[in-house]
Amino acid sequence: MNNPNTNSFSLFGFLHSPHFSELLRDFATRELNAFLWLSLLVVTTLLLRRLFSLFGIWRRARTIPGPPSSSFFGGCKLFSRPNFTFTGGFSLLVSVRDPILIQDMLIKAEDKLPYTGKLFHLAFGQSSLFAPSFEKVQKRRELLATELNERLLKNGDMIPVKVADFITDKIENIKKKGGIDSRLVSQHIAFTIMGVTFFGDGFLASPKAAMYEELFMTIAKDACFWASYNVTPFWRRGFWKYQCLCTKLKCLTQDILQHCRKGCKLSSHTKHDVHNESSNKEMKSADGAKCCSDDEFQDYYFFRDLKDHQDGKEESCGNVMRMIFHGCQTTSVLITDVLTRLVMHGEIQDKVYSEIRMVGRNPSKYEHEDVYRMPLLLATIYESARLLPTGSMLQRCSLKHDLSFASGVTIPAGAVLVVPVELVQKDEFNWGSDASHFNPYRFLSTVTNRSGSAEDLSSTGFSSFVLNDPNENAAFLPFGSGARACIGQKFIIQLVASVLASLLNKYEIRLSSDSNDDSNTTLKNNLLQRHPNEWGSSLAHCGLWEDESNLSFLAQVFFLPVFKHCPGVGFMP
Ligand code: HEM
Numbered sequence: 001m002n003n004p005n006t007n008s009f010s011l012f013g014f015l016h017s018p019h020f021s022e023l024l025r026d027f028a029t030r031e032l033n034a035f036l037w038l039s040l041l042v043v044t045t046l047l048l049r050r051l052f053s054l055f056g057i058w059r060r061a062r063t064i065p066g067p068p069s070s071s072f073f074g075g076c077k078l079f080s081r082p083n084f085t086f087t088g089g090f091s092l093l094v095s096v097r098d099p100i101l102i103q104d105m106l107i108k109a110e111d112k113l114p115y116t117g118k119l120f121h122l123a124f125g126q127s128s129l130f131a132p133s134f135e136k137v138q139k140r141r142e143l144l145a146t147e148l149n150e151r152l153l154k155n156g157d158m159i160p161v162k163v164a165d166f167i168t169d170k171i172e173n174i175k176k177k178g179g180i181d182s183r184l185v186s187q188h189i190a191f192t193i194m195g196v197t198f199f200g201d202g203f204l205a206s207p208k209a210a211m212y213e214e215l216f217m218t219i220a221k222d223a224c225f226w227a228s229y230n231v232t233p234f235w236r237r238g239f240w241k242y243q244c245l246c247t248k249l250k251c252l253t254q255d256i257l258q259h260c261r262k263g264c265k266l267s268s269h270t271k272h273d274v275h276n277e278s279s280n281k282e283m284k285s286a287d288g289a290k291c292c293s294d295d296e297f298q299d300y301y302f303f304r305d306l307k308d309h310q311d312g313k314e315e316s317c318g319n320v321m322r323m324i325f326h327g328c329q330t331t332s333v334l335i336t337d338v339l340t341r342l343v344m345h346g347e348i349q350d351k352v353y354s355e356i357r358m359v360g361r362n363p364s365k366y367e368h369e370d371v372y373r374m375p376l377l378l379a380t381i382y383e384s385a386r387l388l389p390t391g392s393m394l395q396r397c398s399l400k401h402d403l404s405f406a407s408g409v410t411i412p413a414g415a416v417l418v419v420p421v422e423l424v425q426k427d428e429f430n431w432g433s434d435a436s437h438f439n440p441y442r443f444l445s446t447v448t449n450r451s452g453s454a455e456d457l458s459s460t461g462f463s464s465f466v467l468n469d470p471n472e473n474a475a476f477l478p479f480g481s482g483a484r485a486c487i488g489q490k491f492i493i494q495l496v497a498s499v500l501a502s503l504l505n506k507y508e509i510r511l512s513s514d515s516n517d518d519s520n521t522t523l524k525n526n527l528l529q530r531h532p533n534e535w536g537s538s539l540a541h542c543g544l545w546e547d548e549s550n551l552s553f554l555a556q557v558f559f560l561p562v563f564k565h566c567p568g569v570g571f572m573p
Contacts, residue, residue, distance in 0.1 A: 095418050186331075371498050
């Protein structure tokens, strides 16, 4: 019979024996070795996979002709082969500069990069309209384009007139308080156009419209910074403040929408049960703005056709905010640039003014079809967009299939395709020797009579020029091209031209004499002055400046908008 005391004694003795510690050490060493081997195996497999994928990329990239491309996205370039840059990201980056290839590529490569929209996801929530996959956006793109163009045709006369009147009032009000920056005027115009487009006329009367614009701009300014974190920075207090602003914006968007809808309903017949209905869904946000459910948005007329195509998770609110954001950023850059060009090229401003006066039936308001009788104004807008596109790069990829081009080049699926828009739009090969100069006439042709000589039509109220379609030149890409081209191009060009026609009829844009900084004078300050002959007949546009007390307001023009060169924040979806 075993004595338990003897057993426990011998176990205790064994545990303290040198043999046991040796066994333990041996075991630990084996475990550690096994772990190290396993780690080595995993790391080696990962590295080999990466190496193989790198060789795969290199092998496929060898078939793509062209010079080596430089590093994009600020990444460090490790080595470069023709059209292939290894930046450590293990993706093939192909930069396309040939306009014919670009056109082909923009038609065939329908997807955008998988991280497209991440930047704005944080700020505005999900947006199905700017999703990377073409399959997801195709239907909505078509519906939105129809809606915009129908709206354009139906309400084309009303939006520019209302926006121009609203902006003129705003300018006059700000003028009373002091100086005003032309970037700010452009921002107001862009924001008002977007507001009226997406919320209806009620937006102009909304008491929260000004606050909405301010909040939008604050968020747009910070969006790049907060999206630059790979891991959402929950630990930073500033991040929570930003999130709070984003929630406020969403609530305010819904609040303004409700305000506009109520206005519509009141003016039609009954108050309905808007208040009761929504009170169940409402929750109060920090500043008192009311949040309601997304159903409100799905009822909203602008999205009524999109309703059937919404999947459960999607937020229509995100779509509206993303579009307002995109439209505002791009449009305000464009308007600022047009104003700058007109200041810098007084002779063009004079001719545009004559054109506007010639067409003008009503001295202050222009109807939408009238802008098509102002080819120089339209050409000025296109030429400004050519010289300063709102995004410096277009990006595409084909997520599923390899892309084969007419030239015989094949780009593998998943490769990142970029078009350096600024370079292409200023390339002498595409635009001639004056490619980097402002010359709106490049988009115009003269009207000729039967004998082939230029005809002077000024007495008939028609311009002697006709506008060529700028999109005929494959190197004209401010609105992109192909499958994912901007669907707002026609709409916004017509609106911007109409609003500018109304404003230019009232104001002349000039460099400010206040600027002391001579080196920057050319681009810095300009003045919008009310034309003394605003309501009169066609007096000469120049020479109206004797009376300096007429000076209206100071407008500063900045050539490069603040956001322009921040990667991603700009104006690209
Ligand atoms: C001056 C004004 C504008 C400019 C310069 C502009 C420019 C652009 C550019 C460059 C793209 C990318 C195209 C591409 O990758 O090929 C784009 C996309 C888009 N734009 Fe605009 N845009 C403007 C105004 C608008 C407006 C007013 C709207 C709508 C109200 C709009 C709606 C869109 C949409 C929905 C897309 C995304 C298309 C997609 O990803 O499928 N844009 N825009």
